[in-house]
Amino acid sequence: MLRRGLRINHFSRRFSSTVKEIDYKLNGQDIPDDATVFSMVQPTGKFHLGNYLGATRAWKDLCDLKKDNQRLVFGVADLHAITIPKQDVTEFRLFREEALASILSMGVDPEKAIVMHQSHIPQHSQLHWILSTFTSMGYLNRMTQWKSKSNIHKNNVSEADLGSVKLGLFSYPVLQAADILLYKSTHVPVGDDQTQHLELTRSLALLFNRTYKTNYFPVPVTTLTPTKKILSLNNPEKKMSKSDPNQQGVIYVNDEPEQITVKINKALTDNISDRFYYDNENRPGVSNLINIVSGIQRKEIPEIEKDISNINNYRDFKKYVSEIIIEELRTPRKNFKRLMKEPDYLKSIVDSGNRRARAIAEKNINDIMKIMGLN
Known part of the structure; x- marks a missing residue:
């Protein structure tokens, strides 16, 4: 198994054609007629300007342009969120609700897109385990996100540094790959800070297909907008972030x-x-x-x-x-305030989205297990 995992790196040079930069506004030619587009955001509460320009506004564009054969799957990545332990459960529930309200306030149409909670689709975790058997520790060790979230700011990580890192945070990119591949996604709109994770996703798709002599997984295309990373107003050396101790540097959608x-x-x-x-x-x-x-x-x-x-x-x-x-932000702000007063409506939207997502995920995981001889 280790030998198989070590081969992932050999695919990296192939990916130049699978990163597509789009114009500031999507048009009908950017996404093929039969595409499956997938993207999620973490439930860190209400969205700030960076979330809006870097991700969710493009989701509205995709809804506006959606064609009959296209599939749009957007979600709240609550399993990813717990890689940093959440001690205040009430606050965490509120953050999930605010994230859902933020998605809808941007104009994402739940009739055109599946809007779901990642944790309510157990197949995400199931495929995560399967893909982890293909992924080498060395490859994950070169990822940057777990280092930044663990306050490790060096390339050569010591055993002591690594020993303090939780497995969920270390394998975060494998779960992200499972999220994307579970729906056989063809296009993933993300910010440029996620391109490293998408490279792993493509590597795993190619490696799975090669191992089992199949073309089951598409190799997903990363779609990037030219909008550069939105930085803190008070410290333009770092990203705009809800966790910034100085909240004067963060503009929220509902400000x-x-x-x-x-x-x-x-x-x-x-x-x-x-x-x-x-x-x-x-x-x-x-x-x-x-x-x-x-x-x-x-x-x-x-x-x-x-x-x-x-x-x-x-x-x-x-x-x-x-x-x-x-x-x-005038319209999103008005929509967010209204939606936060309608918890039953929010629940109905996510319950419906969860059911639709589970139906797709269950079929696909059964197909994957059959290919592997597990079903």
């Missing part, structure tokens, strides 16, 4: 206009106040704000630079950014 204005006014910038342009190395704070506007307006960075070329002071620049964010 009131006054809150957004205050946060943007306090955003870290620099001493150049008479002109505004994108320079991520020398002007990270200003560049982050320009990137946010670029993502919202679905325009290239040079277009935004042209739009703001007549602005020559920070008051007007930050007012410009604030107004664009406030207007963009």
Whole structure:
């Protein structure tokens, strides 16, 4: 089994054609007519601007463009969330509800897309175990996410460092591969920080097919939007994150206009106040704000630079950014507030999505077990 797992690396050079960068807005030609699109988000509570621009807005685009033979599966990745232990169960339940409300508030149509809770589809865990028998420890050791979540910031990990890491966190990418392959997904819209995990997913799909002389698993395509990573308003050296101790650096979908204005006014910038342009190395704070506007307006960075070329002071620049964010989040904010007052409706949506997802997952896991001689 170890020899089989070690062969995963040999596939990495094949993946250049399986990462597709799309325009700021999806169009009908980006996704084939018979595609299965899969993506999930962790239940960290209400969504922030990075979640919105990096993932869930594309889900709405996909719903708007959906064709009869396409399948859309979106979910709340609550099994992934427990790789960092959740001690407050009441808070965790609230986070799952808020994540579901956030997904729907963006305009994801539950009639066109399956919206489910990962933990309610047991086949995710079942395929995770199967795929773990193909995956080498060496390959997982090179993954970056478990290191960052364990506060390990070095390439050469000692036995002591590794000894403190929980198995679930270490094998997180294998569960992510199982999530995707369980539905025979062909396209996965993610941010660029997830491309390493998608490479493992493709490796495992190819390795399974080669081992059992089948073409059962498609090799999923990573679809990336040009929107760069949204960074903290107060520390543009790190991602915008709900766990940021300084919440003034995070803009949430349900923030009131006054809150957004205050946060943007306090955003870290620099001493150049008479002109505004994108320079991520020398002007990270200003560049982050320009990137946010670029993502919202679905325009290239040079277009935004042209739009703001007549602005020559920070008051007007930050007012410009604030107004664009406030207007963009107006409808999602209103929808989120309404949905959080309708728990029975949210439950009905996710219960229906769970049933639809389980039907697909049960058939596919039976097919996989039959191929392997387990059924």
